[in-house]
Amino acid sequence: MLTLRFLPTALALLAASQTLVGHAQSVALTGVMGSKALLIINGAPPKALGPNDSLQGVRVVQVLSDSAVVEVQGQRQTLHLGASPVSVGQGLPSGNRKVVLRADSRGHFRDSGFINNKPMQYMVDTGATAIGIGQADAERLGLNFEKGRPVMVRTANGNTQGWHIRLDTVRVGDITVYGVDAVVSPQPMPFVLLGNSFLSQLHMTRQGNEMVLEQR
Structure with missing residues (x-):
């Protein structure tokens, strides 16, 4: 059975998000559809991505029931459903x-x-x-x-x-x-x-x- 968890309020959380300098990406998890994560990248409309799918340099590593692991330039980050957008791809190289x-x-x-x-x-x-x-x-x-x-x-x-x-x-x-x-x-x-x-x-x-x- 396909399970769907969706959080419309996550869209509102992106109102204050901005594209970050360099190669960092602003990413938020707004929903989970079975094995796919609904990601909002740099304020764009949500996209459903499964493990190993990539979009704008963001690769999905793992999708869980209420979180997802993404990777940008070798740096991994766990996204939690409904949390504020996070910056991925800046900082100390892995x-x-x-x-x-x-x-x-x-x-x-x-x-x-x-x-x-x-x-x-x-x-x-x-x-x-x-x-x-x-x-x-x-x-x-x-x-x-x-x-x-x-x-x-x-x-x-x-x-x-x-x-x-x-x-x-x-x-x-x-x-x-x-x-x-x-x-x-x-x-x-x-x-x-x-x-x-x-x-x-x-x-x-x-x-x-x-x-x-x-x-x-």
Whole structure:
């Protein structure tokens, strides 16, 4: 069934919007029609765009029920339904966004970050295919993991069932990656394991007790 969410008041929000200098774009999400986002770009009439569609240099990356992720010149931005227009395409280039991690006494790289804009503690795990999340953390983060795809998870106590899900956003420092695969395990985990579904989107270097993650 095609679901339609439309917010006429978003048109009024654009009254004060102006075309920005340089290559930045003013973009607002005024509605969601199934898998397409209704975008208003630089005050023009709304256009329905699906994932990978582009218009005036704005590419749609992902469309959710009440938000959409767009990209301009490599810079991504989450648009929320009915919110004021945002500027995309100005500021720090994504390639200059980096995080420097320092190993703890056991040689692990740990820090804090955000999953779907909610805080979490993570540890880098270059041997993990996807991000690993314990069930308790998944519940705290509000993840609807039980609707995910059932998968077998290897634990110290043998194989058990977990759930494969996709996270809207994972943020570490100034780096944000969208649409990241994760596996939720029923076993308790002290940290979120930051695996290669996130790390493969970055340029990663290690020297001594320092690891540098840099957005491509």
